[in-house]
Amino acid sequence: MAMIPHSTRREKDEHSLHPAALILIPVLAIFLQVYLPLRFPSIQVLNLPVLVVIYFAVSRRSPVAGTLIGMIIGIIQDAMTHLPLGINGIVDCIVGYLAASIGVRVDVENPGSRLIINFAFMLLASVLHIIILGRLLGMHQHWIWVHQLIRAVVNALVGVVLFALFDRMRRRA
């Protein structure tokens, strides 16, 4: 991953999505996340909302925007569960902030870079879940790390394909 100056990257590759896409993509991701496991239970291993947060944060290259997007999408995710609101909100918020911070320094257009970023952020999300559930909420659970690794790999691969699709909707700002 080639490191490039902050200003150059930002000036060179700043893109934006259509306002409708900004709303429809997260809504569609959340809907698919809650509906598809009914028909295909193994799809629950995916975390489409987090992938959307990563993509939006990376493409906008604004930590504030990434934080806000992560917070909103995460809270909506929480609302569909029976757990306290804020678990996914905090996780997605941190992921969005870090993804946006990395996006301004690293070439995130390369599929290889995207694969590594997605994999790393998915593992980070798992670690944050463990910390929040185990330390903050006292919900001690046995974590299967092999499962988390597989989950991160699958999400990273799916993320590369999804990001390529999202790229087609982008327009230069």
Add this chain to the structure above:
Amino acid sequence: MESFLSRYRNPLILLTVVLVQLLGLAVQVRRTPSHPGGEQVSLIRYWVVSLVTPIERIFLFSGHGLSGTWNNYIDLRHVRQQNAQLQAELDRMRLEQASLAEAARQDIRLQRLLGFQQQYVAKTVAAHVIGTSGSELSRVLYIDKGFDNGVRIDQPVITPDGVVGKIRNVFAGTAQVLELNDPTSGLGVILTQTRLRGILRGNTAGQLEIVDVLPDERIEPGEPVVTSGGDGIFPRGMPVGAVERAIADPERNPYVALLVKPAVNLTRLDEVLVVTQTSDAMPAAMQQDVTTSEQKAADILAQRLPGAAVEPQLGPDGKPIDANAPPPPVRPPAPLHPDRFTPGATPPATSLQPGATYPVQTFAAQPAASAPSTVGSAAEPSQSAPAHAKSDSAAAPAHSVATKPDARPARTAGAAHGRKNSTTTSTPANPESQPQP
């Protein structure tokens, strides 16, 4: 992007501040329940569920419409064969149900004697599953029935195969179901064979486990697990699953955890039943089913066993014999010739004197031609068999007064012979066994 932010900086900041405060309010403020007995739900949860579930409902019913058209009108291959198989299975089930009905009644009587109140599922609401939580951390389902349909918090959710979970949150037309395999769920269960009780819950991997169980060699894989009824939510005896294996629990030594394979496929649920009402008495529909099954079982047996339908026996007068009437008394057939066993041939015991000799009436040996006539009585087994049995006991008093001691072996042989073979007469065919004067 910077131009967009600089251009709309103030409205965006205002919007952000308002949004954050709104979210904070939504998280903190709990919506007052719109119905009595309902639980307060946070505003944000209410909004999101109200927004997402209608879309899920539209997708679900459009998909059901298409699949229903295909399945009900187009794809009807092998329906007749399937129908015949189902009919045969229904017949078998009716036979089984009829055989179990009496045991169930006895169980009910014993439970009444013990003062135990059995809970029956009296009323259910069928619901479609329209969504999930979308997270492995929260194993919940959304169904398309809510408060308006009589669904309330903590009501059991089942399928014909077994328990699914219980209602966690209720909205107007939607409800949230907490599945059994969620780590925060808990269910009182009992192992049917070893009668061990425990608490069943889910683990992180979505498996069911009974925790805090002492190691017991009697527990074997495959042992059914049913609800214990002690939690006051699920009726007793509902199938939950079967024991898969025991695993060590390092945090709670020496206890172990039993992994349970659920009776219901929790990952593929289309329709569920919400138990909205239970009762202490067996529902009328269930009683009707049992009665119908018993009648149908009798019909099925009659069809399968044509010989079982015995025609009524007719008496000598041509009228059918009542099976419950007492049997007519069995009388010995009339003797072909009088002998010393004939009543009246031996003087009464009161007229006998000790030491005195009395003439014993003897009879000449029957000619060979008469033997068949004697044995010929055996040709009528329906008469001779009971007659012989009767005569054996009737002859005993006569033997007891016989004065000839050599008559005793004949009596013993005759009696023994009569006991061994009831189809032959007591008249000895061997001349040596004939009583000698």
